[in-house]
Amino acid sequence: MKSGFVPVVGRPNVGKSTLVNALVGRKVAIISSRPQTTRNAIRGVLTGTDDEGRPVYQVVFVDTPGLHKPKTELGNRLNSLVYGTLAEADAVVFVIDATAPIGPGDRLIADRLRAADADVVVAVNKVDKAGKEQVAAQLLEASNWDFGAYVPVSALKGANLAPLVNEVVERLPEGPLYFPPDMVTDQPEEVVAAEIIREKFLSRLREELPHSVAVVVDDMYRRGELLVVEARVIVERDSQKGIVIGKGGSVLRAAGTEAREELEVLFGTKVHLDLRVKVEPDWQRRPHLLDRLGFRG
Ligand SMILES: Nc1nc2c(ncn2[C@@H]2O[C@H](COP(=O)(O)OP(=O)(O)OP(=O)(O)O)[C@@H](O)[C@H]2O)c(=O)[nH]1
Numbered sequence: 001m002k003s004g005f006v007p008v009v010g011r012p013n014v015g016k017s018t019l020v021n022a023l024v025g026r027k028v029a030i031i032s033s034r035p036q037t038t039r040n041a042i043r044g045v046l047t048g049t050d051d052e053g054r055p056v057y058q059v060v061f062v063d064t065p066g067l068h069k070p071k072t073e074l075g076n077r078l079n080s081l082v083y084g085t086l087a088e089a090d091a092v093v094f095v096i097d098a099t100a101p102i103g104p105g106d107r108l109i110a111d112r113l114r115a116a117d118a119d120v121v122v123a124v125n126k127v128d129k130a131g132k133e134q135v136a137a138q139l140l141e142a143s144n145w146d147f148g149a150y151v152p153v154s155a156l157k158g159a160n161l162a163p164l165v166n167e168v169v170e171r172l173p174e175g176p177l178y179f180p181p182d183m184v185t186d187q188p189e190e191v192v193a194a195e196i197i198r199e200k201f202l203s204r205l206r207e208e209l210p211h212s213v214a215v216v217v218d219d220m221y222r223r224g225e226l227l228v229v230e231a232r233v234i235v236e237r238d239s240q241k242g243i244v245i246g247k248g249g250s251v252l253r254a255a256g257t258e259a260r261e262e263l264e265v266l267f268g269t270k271v272h273l274d275l276r277v278k279v280e281p282d283w284q285r286r287p288h289l290l291d292r293l294g295f296r297g
């Protein structure tokens with residue numbers, strides 16, 4: 001059976017997480033229109049089966065943070081995390097955005113992938129939003145990199161994903177089932193819950209603020225019919241605390257309600273979400289706080 005680990009890499013906001021979710025058929029990673037949404041390596045497992053339901057291949061996609069010019073210690077750690085995933089890669093999906101010109105950021109990643117000797121499939125994403133000529137020009141320019149395959153896709157519409165999967169599976173070695181066939185992600189429930197909560201704040205916050213927000217779930221436990229989720233929303237400054245809470249608590253309430261509703265569907269139970277906002281000055285720059293928040297150096 002063909003199986004292996006396949007990091008999905010690219011610049012921020014090109015649609016890596018949307019693509020991984022579409023490939024595995026479930027939301028394993030949160031999405032936002034803000035760059036630098038993803039902050040860890042998230043495994044999304046796709047197990048292909050034959051007519052009798054027997055596994056015939058298994059791709060462990062690894063969604064990764066967008067590669068960017070780091071401005072903080074967090075940024076440094078996220079970039080090294082991505083490059084670290086290349087060490088265990090059997091193939092790599094390199095995502096570029098069909099609606100934006102190929103830039104120095106994309107070229108830098110292409111160079112790093114070549115240096116790592118990775119077996120690369122380039123996914124030209126967002127073709128639903130790009131003109132035919134734009135897509136053709138993009139494919140032509142990207143083909144200069146001389147990677148293994150180039151597949152235009154729309155992660156959002158789920159278009160042309162089968163050819164992408166075929167190109168990936170073709171590149172995998174013979175290997176074992178790394179995960180049970182029905183398992184889609186190996187993220188702990190606390191992490192999934194924290195990410196869903198963070199997602200609800202990202203879309204409500206402007207400019208640099210989304211980067212300043214982290215969410216930690218401290219406890220999850222049953223109380224009668226209820227699943228109680230205790231979480232902290234961490235920001236970097238007092239002024240941000242006000243924004244995250246909103247006028248009369250409006251932002252906190254709206255984000256909290258939306259998060260609770262999604263958690264209820266996900267866990268199949270009524271949820272009580274206990275959200276507190278806490279200021280940790282400059283947490284993105286402070287190594288010991290990053291350690292505590294789970295961002296390994
Ligand atoms: N039109 C269109 N939009 C897309 C597509 N894929 C992703 N998007 C949008 O692009 C934005 C970024 O998507 P993400 O999946 O969060 O991008 P990402 O590459 O994971 O971003 P980071 O985690 O920040 O690196 C969101 O607003 C998505 O809805 C696509 O195929 N078509």
Ligand SMILES: [Mg+2]
Binds near residue numbers: 037038066
């Ligand atoms: Mg992402």
